[in-house]
Amino acid sequence: MVDKMVEIRWHGRGGQGAATAGRLLAEATLERGFYAQAFAEFGPERRGAPVQAYVRLSPKVIRAYYGITNPDIVVVLDPTLLSAVNVAQGLAANGTILVNTRLSAQLVREKLGLEGPEVFAVDASGIAQQCIGVAIPNTAMIGALVKVKKLLELEDILDYYCEAFSSRYSQRMLEGNLNAMRRAHGEVRSQ
Amino acid sequence: MPIQTKVERRVSAVTGNQALSRAVRQIDPDVAAVYPITPQTDVAEGLATFVADGMINTVLVPVESEHSAMSACIGAAAAGARAFTATSSQGLAYMFEVLYVAAGLRLPIVMANVNRSLSAPINIHCDHSDSFGARDSGWVQLYSENAQQAYDNLIQAVRIAEHSKVLLPVMVNVDGFIVSHAAESAVLLDDEEVRQFIGEYTPRFSLLDVDHPITVGPFDGLHGYFFEFKAAQVEAMANAKQVILDVGKEYGALSGRTYGFFEEYGLDDADTAIVVVGSAAATCSSVVDEMRAQGMPVGLLKLRSFRPFPAEELADALKYVKAVGVLDRAVSPGLAGGPLFAEVKSALFDADARPKVASFVYGLGGREFRPEHAREAFASLFEIKKTGYVNDLVSYLGIRKG
Structure with missing residues (x-):
């Protein structure tokens, strides 16, 4: 449920699908009748380089064409970014950060020195490796995200994913991604 | 039909x-x-x-x-x-x-x-x-x-x-x-x-x-x-x-979406206004809303047609404004102010109540244009309105200092 503007910043590395995940979430939200915007910080894209993507979801028209510096939600697609990029920069004290990591949420909290924001952790790479056969964590992270913040129902995302990708992906890839979303939705933890 | x-x-x-x-x-x-x-x-x-x-x-x-x-x-x-x-x-x-x-x-x-x-x-x-x-x-x-x-x-x-x-x-x-x-x-x-x-x-x-x-x-x-x-x-x-x-x-x-030369946003009773083209207009409109909620009569003219340039219509739309800030996402080295600024100022020269006009250059090479930049421009315009004098003809919004 999007009852006011929600700003989400995604941190990933080139190739992990931060921009695709942002767009997928935005499109699925738009399908539910809200306004949505998704864009990435573009530059000389290189596989493995730190990248940022932005999503705004709102019940009203969005009139902001600039990066998100004070996000409500931060999603980190790569655990190695925790020590490479200040992922929590500008995160609201009542905000939420969701990290793809094998570490516990408590350890992430300590590592980042966070007090206010809610911290969640999920081993999205492991889940993706098992479900899809490649450790691309973006879809799993969307599954986890809609668990910790009820922006949409899991079913909304799964339905939209099928609609958007069924003609582009093999049945195996499609099922793999859907399972990754379901599993991460179930396994994300705040401890 | x-x-x-x-x-x-x-x-x-x-x-x-x-x-x-x-x-x-x-x-x-x-x-x-x-x-x-x-x-x-x-x-x-x-x-x-x-x-x-x-x-x-x-x-x-x-x-x-x-x-x-x-x-x-x-x-x-x-x-x-x-x-x-x-x-x-x-x-x-x-x-x-x-x-x-x-x-x-x-x-x-x-x-x-x-x-x-x-x-x-x-x-x-x-x-x-x-x-x-x-x-x-x-x-x-x-x-x-x-x-x-x-x-x-x-x-x-x-x-x-x-x-x-x-x-x-x-x-x-x-x-x-x-x-x-x-x-x-x-x-x-x-x-x-x-x-x-x-x-x-x-x-x-x-x-x-x-x-x-x-x-x-x-x-x-x-x-x-x-x-x-x-x-x-x-x-x-x-x-x-x-x-x-x-x-x-x-x-x-x-x-259901009608278009003209430009879109007026809050201009009816504005005494300071920004003129801008492109996506920065959206960001400016949210700042206008925010400042109006605080009781400041600010407005915006989002220009759509640069050629033909609607000089008379633009001058008419800005006739009650005291100070106009023109935002340029381009420079013309050697010109006093940005290219759009020069055109807007020229259009206002024959206006009965000729407003003061200042040039703001922003966003070159994709430099982000954020709400604080629009606020900064309006703050300068308030000063111009108060003193009746344009101290800085050209300002850069969002440039790194030093």
């Missing part, structure tokens, strides 16, 4: 570039010649996909440069075809000499320009130095605030360009990356609605009409009609004003 408006319309998620390429698919031009360049590339790719998939009847000319892209469009348009191209930045600069040929031959070519800065240093991000540089080439220039307007402008461009009193090429400008690569909500028309709106194109002259042979582009020397041709181009550009309004109104009846 306006076409019946449909009540229910589907909202799509599109990037600015997707909005452009979907509009091109619906326009289904006879000929398109496009050379890919960042950040326009998706438009070229989209078009190539539609052609490969047999979704449009367009003949796609795979050219080796932008100069050739425009030249191919000129040839096609002279032959009586509806011609389209798209470019950015260096690509527009590279077709510069043929831009004048397209306009001088009065060929209604439609081009999408995805705004990007000009080198050097090399930069792929947005500013308006590419299209502002082509200011005097004789092209109609429309600017878009978001993906929706990019789509709407491109469809209207066909009608404006081909109008018998205009017959000029039209350039639709869209902010590179900021809009071209941002996915957002847009409402697209049905294919059939677009087909009816733009109608069949019947060229007045065609090189291929062998029963009525014509000469296109001959030498016209010292004793020829060059001067008269140029005066006729100026007249056609003046005619474009009424056509832009008429087409914008008719498009409004169809889509």
Whole structure:
């Protein structure tokens, strides 16, 4: 449920699908009748380089064409970014950060020195490796995200994913991604 | 006659570039010649996909440069075809000499320009130095605030360009990356609605009409009609004003979104106002709302038509304003202020209550334009309004100091 503007910043590395995940979430939200915007910080894209993507979801028209510096939600697609990029920069004290990591949420909290924001952790790479056969964590992270913040129902995302990708992906890839979303939705933890 | 408006319309998620390429698919031009360049590339790719998939009847000319892209469009348009191209930045600069040929031959070519800065240093991000540089080439220039307007402008461009009193090429400008690569909500028309709106194109002259042979582009020397041709181009550009309004109104009846030369936002009782083109207009409008909620009578003029430049209408819209800030996403080294600033100031010179005007340069090479920059500009304007004096004629918003 999007009852006011929600700003989400995604941190990933080139190739992990931060921009695709942002767009997928935005499109699925738009399908539910809200306004949505998704864009990435573009530059000389290189596989493995730190990248940022932005999503705004709102019940009203969005009139902001600039990066998100004070996000409500931060999603980190790569655990190695925790020590490479200040992922929590500008995160609201009542905000939420969701990290793809094998570490516990408590350890992430300590590592980042966070007090206010809610911290969640999920081993999205492991889940993706098992479900899809490649450790691309973006879809799993969307599954986890809609668990910790009820922006949409899991079913909304799964339905939209099928609609958007069924003609582009093999049945195996499609099922793999859907399972990754379901599993991460179930396994994300705040401890 | 306006076409019946449909009540229910589907909202799509599109990037600015997707909005452009979907509009091109619906326009289904006879000929398109496009050379890919960042950040326009998706438009070229989209078009190539539609052609490969047999979704449009367009003949796609795979050219080796932008100069050739425009030249191919000129040839096609002279032959009586509806011609389209798209470019950015260096690509527009590279077709510069043929831009004048397209306009001088009065060929209604439609081009999408995805705004990007000009080198050097090399930069792929947005500013308006590419299209502002082509200011005097004789092209109609429309600017878009978001993906929706990019789509709407491109469809209207066909009608404006081909109008018998205009017959000029039209350039639709869209902010590179900021809009071209941002996915957002847009409402697209049905294919059939677009087909009816733009109608069949019947060229007045065609090189291929062998029963009525014509000469296109001959030498016209010292004793020829060059001067008269140029005066006729100026007249056609003046005619474009009424056509832009008429087409914008008719498009409004169809889509629910009416277009003019500019959009006034909170100008009725404003004593300070910003004039701006492109995506920064959206950010400025949210700052206007915020400041008005705090009781400050600020306003905004979002310019859509840069050529023809609606000088009288703009002066009329700003007549009660005391201090005007003009935001330029381009510089003209050696000019006192940005290029748009110079035009707005000139337009206001003959106004009865001539407001003070200040120039604000922002966003060069894609430097982010954020709400604090709009607030900073308004703060300067409040000072000008108070003192009646422009201390800093030109300010840079968001430049790194030191």
